[in-house]
Amino acid sequence: MAQTAIDIDIDEIIERYPGKPEYLIFLLQDIQEAFNYISAEALTLVCDHTGVPESQAYAVATFYNSFSLEPKGENIVHVCLGTACHLKGSGLIAENLMRKLGLDGPGTTEDLKYTVETVNCLGACALAPVALVNGDYQPKVTSPKLMKTVQKLGDE
Amino acid sequence: MLSLTIDGKKVEAEAGWSLLDTARQHGIEIPTLCYHEAVEPFGACRLCVVELKQGNNSRLVASCVYPAEEGLEVYTDSEKVNNVRRWILEMLLSECPASSEIRQMAAQYGVETTRFEISDPEQECILCGLCVRACAQVVGANAISTVGRGAQKEIGSPYLTPGDDCVACGTCVTVCPTGAMSARFERVRGVPAVVMVRSVKG
Amino acid sequence: MQVTAKDSANLRLGSLEELEQLRSELKAAEDPNQTRIIVCHGTGCIANGSAGVTQALKDALAAAGEDIEVMPGIKTTGCHGFCSRGPLVIIKPKNIFYQQVKPKDAEEIVQKTIQAGETVERLLYEHPQTGEKIETTEDIPFYAGQQRVVLANIGQIDPTKIDDAMRAGAYAGVAKALTNMEPQQVIDAVINSGLRGRGGAGFPTGIKWNLAAKHQGGQKYVLCNADEGDPGAFMDRSVMEGDPHAVVEGMIIGGYAIGADTGYVYVRAEYPLAIKHLEKALVDARAYGLLGENILGSGFNFDIRINRGAGAFVCGEETALMRSVEGKVGEPVPRPPYPSDKGLFGKPSVLNNVETWANVSRILDKGADWFAGLGTEKSKGTKVFALVGKVNNVGLVEVPMGIKLREIVMEIGGGVPGSDHFKAVQTGGPSGGCLPWQDAELPVDFDSLIAAGSMMGSGGMIVMDDRDCMVDVAKYFLGFLEEESCGKCFPCRLGVPRLRETLNRFSKGEGTVQDIDDLYSLAEAIKAGSLCALGGTAPNAVLSTLRYFRDEYEAHILEHRCPAGVCKDLITYSIDPEVCTGCRACTRACPQDAISGEKKKPHTIDESLCIRCGMCFESCKFGAVQVQ
Numbered sequence: 001m002a003q004t005a006i007d008i009d010i011d012e013i014i015e016r017y018p019g020k021p022e023y024l025i026f027l028l029q030d031i032q033e034a035f036n037y038i039s040a041e042a043l044t045l046v047c048d049h050t051g052v053p054e055s056q057a058y059a060v061a062t063f064y065n066s067f068s069l070e071p072k073g074e075n076i077v078h079v080c081l082g083t084a085c086h087l088k089g090s091g092l093i094a095e096n097l098m099r100k101l102g103l104d105g106p107g108t109t110e111d112l113k114y115t116v117e118t119v120n121c122l123g124a125c126a127l128a129p130v131a132l133v134n135g136d137y138q139p140k141v142t143s144p145k146l147m148k149t150v151q152k153l154g155d156e
Numbered sequence: 157m158l159s160l161t162i163d164g165k166k167v168e169a170e171a172g173w174s175l176l177d178t179a180r181q182h183g184i185e186i187p188t189l190c191y192h193e194a195v196e197p198f199g200a201c202r203l204c205v206v207e208l209k210q211g212n213n214s215r216l217v218a219s220c221v222y223p224a225e226e227g228l229e230v231y232t233d234s235e236k237v238n239n240v241r242r243w244i245l246e247m248l249l250s251e252c253p254a255s256s257e258i259r260q261m262a263a264q265y266g267v268e269t270t271r272f273e274i275s276d277p278e279q280e281c282i283l284c285g286l287c288v289r290a291c292a293q294v295v296g297a298n299a300i301s302t303v304g305r306g307a308q309k310e311i312g313s314p315y316l317t318p319g320d321d322c323v324a325c326g327t328c329v330t331v332c333p334t335g336a337m338s339a340r341f342e343r344v345r346g347v348p349a350v351v352m353v354r355s356v357k358g
Numbered sequence: 359m360q361v362t363a364k365d366s367a368n369l370r371l372g373s374l375e376e377l378e379q380l381r382s383e384l385k386a387a388e389d390p391n392q393t394r395i396i397v398c399h400g401t402g403c404i405a406n407g408s409a410g411v412t413q414a415l416k417d418a419l420a421a422a423g424e425d426i427e428v429m430p431g432i433k434t435t436g437c438h439g440f441c442s443r444g445p446l447v448i449i450k451p452k453n454i455f456y457q458q459v460k461p462k463d464a465e466e467i468v469q470k471t472i473q474a475g476e477t478v479e480r481l482l483y484e485h486p487q488t489g490e491k492i493e494t495t496e497d498i499p500f501y502a503g504q505q506r507v508v509l510a511n512i513g514q515i516d517p518t519k520i521d522d523a524m525r526a527g528a529y530a531g532v533a534k535a536l537t538n539m540e541p542q543q544v545i546d547a548v549i550n551s552g553l554r555g556r557g558g559a560g561f562p563t564g565i566k567w568n569l570a571a572k573h574q575g576g577q578k579y580v581l582c583n584a585d586e587g588d589p590g591a592f593m594d595r596s597v598m599e600g601d602p603h604a605v606v607e608g609m610i611i612g613g614y615a616i617g618a619d620t621g622y623v624y625v626r627a628e629y630p631l632a633i634k635h636l637e638k639a640l641v642d643a644r645a646y647g648l649l650g651e652n653i654l655g656s657g658f659n660f661d662i663r664i665n666r667g668a669g670a671f672v673c674g675e676e677t678a679l680m681r682s683v684e685g686k687v688g689e690p691v692p693r694p695p696y697p698s699d700k701g702l703f704g705k706p707s708v709l710n711n712v713e714t715w716a717n718v719s720r721i722l723d724k725g726a727d728w729f730a731g732l733g734t735e736k737s738k739g740t741k742v743f744a745l746v747g748k749v750n751n752v753g754l755v756e757v758p759m760g761i762k763l764r765e766i767v768m769e770i771g772g773g774v775p776g777s778d779h780f781k782a783v784q785t786g787g788p789s790g791g792c793l794p795w796q797d798a799e800l801p802v803d804f805d806s807l808i809a810a811g812s813m814m815g816s817g818g819m820i821v822m823d824d825r826d827c828m829v830d831v832a833k834y835f836l837g838f839l840e841e842e843s844c845g846k847c848f849p850c851r852l853g854v855p856r857l858r859e860t861l862n863r864f865s866k867g868e869g870t871v872q873d874i875d876d877l878y879s880l881a882e883a884i885k886a887g888s889l890c891a892l893g894g895t896a897p898n899a900v901l902s903t904l905r906y907f908r909d910e911y912e913a914h915i916l917e918h919r920c921p922a923g924v925c926k927d928l929i930t931y932s933i934d935p936e937v938c939t940g941c942r943a944c945t946r947a948c949p950q951d952a953i954s955g956e957k958k959k960p961h962t963i964d965e966s967l968c969i970r971c972g973m974c975f976e977s978c979k980f981g982a983v984q985v986q
Contacts, residue, residue, distance in 0.1 A: 022703075024685035025668055029627070040315065052685070053298035055321065058314035062304045063687045063844075065669030066627055082589035083784065083820045084746040086834050092972045099949060099971075120671065120838060122628055123592035125746035126402045126441030126753060137405030142976050144947060199692035200847050202887045216886045221692040240849065240887035243880055247852035271876075272856060283845065302687070302845075305670070307855050309845035 008034045010042055019049045024060060028067055037068045073108045073115035075153045077146075078132040082121030090129035094118055096143045097150065113154060160228040162206075169224035176204055176219040179232060186232050187241065187261060190284035191220045192331050195293045201284055203261075205240050207231040216240065238265065246270050248282055255280040255334040280336035283309055287328035287337055295327050370647035373655045374537040377529065384525045391451050393430040393472065398446040398513065400437025400599060401592075401631055402753075407460070408434075408445035414464035415447070422468050430472060433522075436600015436635075438513040439754035440500055443483065448513075453495040456481040486750050486772050500751045503770040507732070507740045508716045509756045512600030517635050520642035523603040529648055531722030535611045536656040544615040545571060548718060551726040552738030557583055557674075557711035558789065558815045559891070560737070560804040563718070569698035570706040571616045578618040579702045580609055581709040583679060584625040584632070587671040588787025589838065591818030593742040594712035596754055598625070598632035601716070602639035606662060608715030610648065611722050613660040616708055621662040624679050627669065636664060671788075671842035675890045676701075676709045678844065689846045690890035711816065713742055733759030737803035741817060745771050748780070748823040757802070764798035767821055774823050782822045782906070786815030788835045788842075789895035791902025792828060811902040813895070827924035828907040829914055833861040835899035843892065850893025853884040857900055864911060865925040867918035874904065874911060923985045926970045930986050933974075935960035937982035944974035944983060 013030045017023035027046045031038050038061055047054045061067045079085075079094040094106075098116050101109050108115040124130050127139035133149050158169045162179055169178040174197065179186050189201035199218040206219045209229045216236060231237065245262035250272035252258060262268070285302060288311060292298050299321035303310050313319045329337040371377045397403075397412045415432055438446050443457035449471055456467065459481060470476045482491040483498050492498050515522040523529075535544045549564030570578060582605060586594040598605060609621040625633050640662055643649045651659045665683050673679045673688040680702045682688040701707025710718075717739060721729045733739050737759035743766065746752050750772035757766060767773070767780055774780050782792040785802075791812035793800065800806055804814050822831065836858035845851040860877055863869045881897030888894045904911060913919045920928040933944070933953075938960040945953045945961060952968045955961030960982075963974070975983040 020685075022683070022685040025665070025682065026685075029666060029668060043314075050685070053292075053321070054314050054319065055298050055301035056686070059301035059303060059687050060685070063302075063670065067668065081838075083787075083818070083834070084590045084752075086589075087747050087820070087822065087826055089972060089976075096949070096971055096973060119628065120587070120842070121589035121591070123586065123595045123626075124401055124405060124441075125590055125592060125744060126444070127405055128746065128752075130405075137401075139405050143973055144977055198846075199889055202848050202889065205887055218692055218889070223694060236882075236886060239879065240883045243853065243883040244848050244887070247856060248848070251852060273859075282848075283851070285846075304845075305687075306843040306845040307840060307851060309851070 010045060014045055014049050017049075019051065021050050021052050024050050024052050024057060025064070028057075028061060032067055035071075037071045040069075070108070071112065073112050075113060075134055075150070076115045076117065076132075077134075077150060078117050078119045078122070079146075080120075080122045080124070080128070080130045080132075081118045082123075082125060082128070084125035084128040085121075085130060088129045090131075093129055093131070093141060093143050093146060097146055100147055101150075114150065158224050158226045160224060160226065160230060162230045163232055171224075173224045174220055175206055175217070175222045175224055175228075175230060178224045179206075179219065179230075184232055186219055187264075188220060189261075189282060189333050190286060192286050192290070194331065195286065195289040197221045198285060198289065201244070201282070203241055203244060205237055207234045207237050241265055242267055247272060250274050252279045252282050252334065252336070254278050255282070255336070257334045258282065280334045281311065282334055282336070283311065284333060285311070286331045286333065287311065290327045290331045295323065295325055297321050297323050297325070299323070300328065369645045371654060372647065374533050377533050377654060381524050381527075381530075384521050388525060393428065394450040395430055395432045395467075395472075396448040396450060396513070397432065397434050398436075398438045398444060398448075399434040400441070400444075400596060402437065402441035403444035403446060404631075406444045410461045411445045411447065411459050411464065414461035415467065418464040418468040419472070421465075422473060426468075426473060433516050435515060436512045436517045437596040437754060439509065439596070439756075440498075440751065441754070442750075442752035447481075448495060454493060455483060455495045455498060457483050500753070500755070500770055500772065503765065504756050505732070505740050505758050506756045507720055508597060508604070508713055508742055509600075509754065510720075511604070512596065515601065517600050517602055518638050520603065520639065520646065523601065527723060528603040528719075529607055529643075531719045532607050532610050532648065533654060535614055535722050536654050536658055541571065541615045541617065544611060544722065547726045548615070548721060551721045551729040552733075552736075553714065553717055553721060553729065554737065554804060555710060556713035556717065556741065556816065558786070558813065560814060563710060563714055566698060566710075567612065567616050567708055569696065570618075570701075570708045573699070573706045575617070577703075577705045578616055579705060579707040580612045580616065580618045580621045581679065581683070581702065581707060582609055582621065582623040582715055583674060583676070583709055583711040584623050584629075585667045585674045585679060586626055586629075586712070586816060587674045587842075588789075588816050588818045590746050590784075590820045591744045591787060591816050593744050593754060593817045595626075595629050595632050597712050597716055597742075598629065599635050602632075602636045603643070604716040604719045605636070605712055606639050606643055606649070608710075608718035609662055610653065610660050611718050612708060612710065612715065614658050616706070618708070619659050619661070621660065622665055622683050622702070623662060624665045624667060624673070624683060627666045633664065633666065640664070670844070671838075672844045672890070672892055675892060678890070679709065680707065687844075689844045690892075692889060713817070734801065734803050736805055741802070741814065743817045743819040745819050745821070747784075747821040748774050748826070749821040750775055759803045760801045762798070763793060763800045763802055766802065766819065768798075771821065774821060777823055780821050781824050781826060782828065782831075782903075784812075784820040784822065784831065785818065786813035786895075786898070787818050788839050789813060789891065789898060790815045790818075791898045792822070792831065792906065793902075794906040796906070811905050812898070825922055825924070827865075827920055827922035828903040828910045829861060829864050829920070830922070830924045832899045832903045833858060833865055836861060836896065839892065839896045843896075847887075847889035847893060849884045849887035850889070850896060853880060853888075854893065854896050856880060857884070857897060861900065864914045865920070866927040867914055867925075869915045871912070871915065873915070874908075877904070929970060930965060931963055931968055931970060931972075931974060932984050932986065933961050933963055934982045934984055937980050939980055939982070941979070943977045943979065947973040947977035949973060 131138045131141045167182045187203045197220040199221040204219045205216040245267045248258045249270035447456040447459045511526045545567045553563045554560040670688045673682045675690045678688040678690040697707045742756045779795045784792045840854045843850050940958040950967045952964045
């Protein structure tokens with residue numbers, strides 16, 4: 001679980017790596033992990049440290065799927081859409097979950113409670129269809145089972 | 157000097173020349189969109205593809221980046237080459253229908269209409285990235301970049317909002333092959349940055 | 359994390375002799391005939407609860423206490439491959455194989471098997487056809503048909519303990535290469551072994567090394583492609599989780615051969631356990647002086663660092679991967695210049711995938727001739743496949759190259775549930791294609807697969823049955839690639855979505871036969887015109903399904919029918935009144951309130967409200983909901 005922003009010192013993260021362009025992605029990953037997203041201020045700090053022009057850092061931050069420029073929800077659900085999961089109906093499971101949470105597609109609910117993302121194979125094909133709820137594998141998941149797990153989180 | 161054949165004609169090239177350099181040096185036309193002398197070749201638009209034949213094998217390479225080599229057998233106008241160009245141009249007609257340059261080029265290959273859906277009739281930008289490369293390599297301002305990836309890719313400044321990096325030199329407008337930049341530049345001249353060249357959000 | 363100078367001084371192996379001495383001490387310290395309990399801790403088994411099983415076994419052993427003569431050790435290992443049967447527990451030395459073990463079974467295992475030497479019948483694997491209970495690993499068809507070279511140590515060793523890996527022979531290849539061979543001899547051994555890259559394209563590994571080695575002196579790099587992005591593939595994940603030292607060892611050998619002092623492993627961020635085990639392996643190898651300066655007193659310096667992927671499938675392409683390691687956008691760049699001349703940071707670089715590096719370790723240890731004796735004339739060695747989808751035995755299998763497709767799926771894989779044949783087997787991930795049942799006797803090697811319109815790829819093997827629609831499968835892969843295209847070159851960025859849109863129309867029963875002809879022409883343009891292999895192979899999913907399943911395409915277009923019952927717009931759901939018990943499960947599940955009926959009486963679906971989400975189908979415990 002990510003810590004809250006207040007607990008983490010962004011400067012401490014920046015200082016983890018030498019000030020070279022090749023550490024741009026490392027830094028963005030650590031910031032994403034710590035804060036659940038990359039703020040404009042954080043991106044500027046990273047650019048100052050690594051010497052990467054802001055436009056290029058922005059290109060990188062928007063190119064890779066794991067980076068988010070907006071805060072994500074408290075609970076993150078990843079539904080695997082790998083081939084094995086696809087054949088076992090994971091597409092419908094993802095659609096049904098998003099419909100239930102009032103999302104048009106992958107994204108975050110307005111109350112910032114949930115983020116639903118799809119992922120192209122978690123490499124756990126024997127468990128297909130599989131979902132990750134806050135990092136925990138949900139093997140052989142069905143729509144009703146996943147809804148139940150997700151609703152439980154909301155009640156906590 | 158290297159010796160090779162292009163379209164059956166024996167030609168010579170200096171070491172370090174690309175196939176495109178060599179062809180143009182000998183008056184053989186190859187169409188390009190993402191190529192400009194002022195910046196490093198990029199190999200993205202693939203209009204400049206040419207066919208390399210070796211015995212029974214053949215493959216297409218982008219002539220703007222492929223180096224001239226001794227003994228190469230190059231075809232710039234084969235059916236395989238033209239099939240690629242026609243499809244790219246037809247798809248560009250639906251992607252950026254507002255560009256007269258693309259329409260003219262497509263017409264040269266007999267492509268007058270497109271069977272694909274037009275999503276933005278105003279779109280001119282073909283995402284060749286010349287503006288981005290010129291801004292970085294020629295001007296050194298690095299004010300714009302590609303944003304996102306794949307079909308969602310667009311070109312603009314960070315957060316698609318004005319920043320301090322644009323020096324309003326107009327180089328991007330000069331290199332733009334379709335005029336996408338000038339139309340947008342008019343609109344943003346009053347503000348200190350190129351805000352957005354192409355946005356999928358329209 | 360760095361080991362302190364004192365620690366490393368204590369453990370450092372300064373020479374071949376010291377390494378061999380350590381190995382013989384480690385071997386002597388463990389009696390192979392001693393009873394040991396092995397619990398699979400691969401990602402699949404952990405997700406199924408194997409950590410709880412381990413704890414329960416520990417508790418049960420402690421509870422039995424003095425009643426046990428010799429207390430057996432418990433070892434947690436990487437993936438045993440038989441993922442659909444997890445959690446797996448194996449009792450050594452007899453290799454008694456228990457499957458689908460639950461924590462509540464622990465007490466019985468300890469009392470019966472450990473204390474009384476009996477087997478627990480109900481935990482044994484049952485042959486799906488004969489119903490016979492099988493006691494040991496070796497006799498289970500899933501394992502009996504395999505030939506484990508890369509996976510040899512996985513499931514045998516604790517991947518977090520370097521000593522356990524050393525006991526099984528780790529770093530013997532490094533020792534041989536660094537102390538007895540010139541770099542060129544190492545390259546020649548790899549060339550003579552016939553090893554071809556396991557990442558997909560099958561380029562001869564040794565030849566690639568030679569190209570980089572010919573640049574005399576200067577900075578060079580070796581890289582490991584662990585960005586296993588193909589959906590339905592998890593071979594590399596299991597190797598890194600289960601035997602990370604095999605990868606580290608291969609890279610040290612490669613670095614020595616081409617003259618590189620630095621290696622990079624580029625791992626998918628979706629593989630946290632693999633990253634953890636690799637990190638531990640690096641720390642331990644440094645402590646033994648197997649990484650760092652003057653390895654085994656040879657004068658060769660080498661170290662490895664890990665880059666986590668950030669979520670871009672295209673970074674599996676070698677030039678894109680290198681840009682990503684440089685901290686840039688992962689867009690491929692045209693070749694030439696090839697990475698062996700100008701790669702990472704513009705320096706000569708060699709990139710191989712996880713399985714290739716692991717093979718290098720084995721080749722140096724056991725010899726090029728041994729390796730060349732495995733497989734076929736042009737495809738040497740073995741290949742690891744992730745066998746998934748509609749197959750009884752889902753898991754990881756390693757087989758000699760040239761084995762028949764049927765043998766993998768129907769024998770090792772135990773066949774297709776409820777059917778005597780498969781409809782199609784998809785190999786090669788999004789770049790590959792679908793092979794039909796007519797190709798069941800096809801030898802699985804690099805060249806045969808390409809000739810059949812698919813490819814080896816990294817090793818995903820997805821089995822499909824009659825309920826899988828080929829138009830839908832092709833659409834799925836194109837949708838995947840559309841999302842993952844970097845968008846740099848025009849044929850891929852513009853063309854892949856157009857292919858997918860055409861298939862979308864087909865799946866709605868729209869389109870014409872002319873559209874099929876146009877698909878071929880556009881597919882040809884994308885294949886020939888794209889910058890990298892992602893675009894260059896993107897049309898394969900369409901081309902191979904059209905080649906073998908054209909009638910299924912025509913059923914969609916001409917008859918507006920999806921024979922497999924998958925394409926939403928061409929199917930209807932209904933409830934069989936004979937079977938329906940009126941339990942209301944479907945009524946509650948339906949998001950559209952499209953199902954009505956009195957309690958305990960058969961229900962009906964209002965087709966005009968139904969959105970074909972399948973929730974009723976999933977919720978029905980009686981099989982009353984039907985798809986047509």
